[in-house]
Amino acid sequence: MRLKLVPNYDYNPHKEASALRDNIGAESPRSSEPLPLAVAKEAKVSYMDDDHLEDEDLVFLDNKGEGEDESQKEKLVLSEDCELITIMAVVPGRMEVTTHHLYFYDGSSEKDETEEGIGYDFKRPLSQLREVHLRRYNLRRSALELFFIDQAHYFINFRKKVRNKVYSRILGLRPPNLFYFGSRSPQELLKASGLTQRWVYREISNFEYLMQLNTIAGRTYNDLSQYPVFPWVxxxxxxxxxxxxxxxxxxxxxxxxxxxxxxxxxxxxxx
Structure with missing residues (x-):
């Protein structure tokens, strides 16, 4: 007698296993409550004055994220001139942040041929944004590095006074997969990540641990002057x-x- 196949409505998608496979960790439940303004103000950002957010930027962290409901009409949140930093080129352009996507428009007069086509234009859903890190470029604290759940990453340099505004607007939209620890100094990020404990208990390899340390310390594959380093042993x-x-x-x-x-x-x- 042949068995009849029936739908399994209680299936397990194994999200945690998939997240571990992709080196992004298991997603922790996110609170639907907005981050209190008082908490955002008290959170230690960095020991450098340039990394502190102004009160007008903190307001966007206190507001309920506009990007939480993808059924809403897409609205422009911010548009700023910037540079996309790659290993071989510095690409002038413009970045637009909307309630659903991040856009970069290549403003080069002569656009190079890339793996995606002509020019460095990109469009990425906010829902795929995993991490946003404050970065330095040419010794100035004026850049952001964006990491996505498919391992894609972009290093974007702004005018000095613009970087923090872009950062706060992105956080204010509350992307669903964004890891946000409430503080952004490397010491606090490392402590909150639990990486050292995972390495001690051999849950991650030496290579993965060192790569994560390089990322937290501000090193990047997108800038040769800040390329990841490994100890010579x-x-x-x-x-x-x-x-x-x-x-x-x-x-x-x-x-x-x-x-x-x-x-x-x-x-x-x-x-």
Whole structure:
């Protein structure tokens, strides 16, 4: 007798497993209540004055997000001149934030050919926005880096006084997948992320831990001057198989990297 197939209305979509697979972590329940203005004002942003939000920007964090209901008509929230920073080019253009999407319009006079076509234009749903980080560019605190749930990321530089306004407007729209910890200094982000504990308990690899540390510290694949760095721990680059139980495989970790070479160490002593 053949069994009859019936719909399973109690299926499990395994969202947590999918999130872990994509290195975005399991989504935690978000409160539907807006962030109180008093809490936003008290949240430590950074030790640098340029990272503090003005009162007029904090107002947008206190308002209920306009982008929560996707059935509403899309409305323009903000439009600002900016630069899209890539490894090989600095692309002038304009960024528009609406209640449903983030847009970048390439303003180059001669547009380059990219993987997506001609020019660097992009349109991304706010619902896919995962992280927004305050960044520096050319030693000025004027940039944002946007990360999306499909691993896409964009590094965008603004005029110095504009960056914080764009940041607060995006947060005020309350994208559903945005991780927001209430504070944005690297120390607080690391503590809130729980990454160190996950690494200690071997829930994430050394590579993933170091990559997350680089991101929190402000390093990025989009700017060669701020490219991610990794500690140099090995000194054996000739063996076909490394014995990690052999101390001679590792460099002398008691010394800074600049004096591991005896010749460099002598120069440092002379200085």
């Amino acid at each position: 090995l000194c054996d680059y000739t063996s076909t198989i490394l014995d990690l139980e052999d101390p001679s495989v590792f460099r002398d970790l008691s010394k800074p990297i600049g004096v591991v070479n005896p010749h460099h160490a002598q120069n440092v002593r002379e200085k």
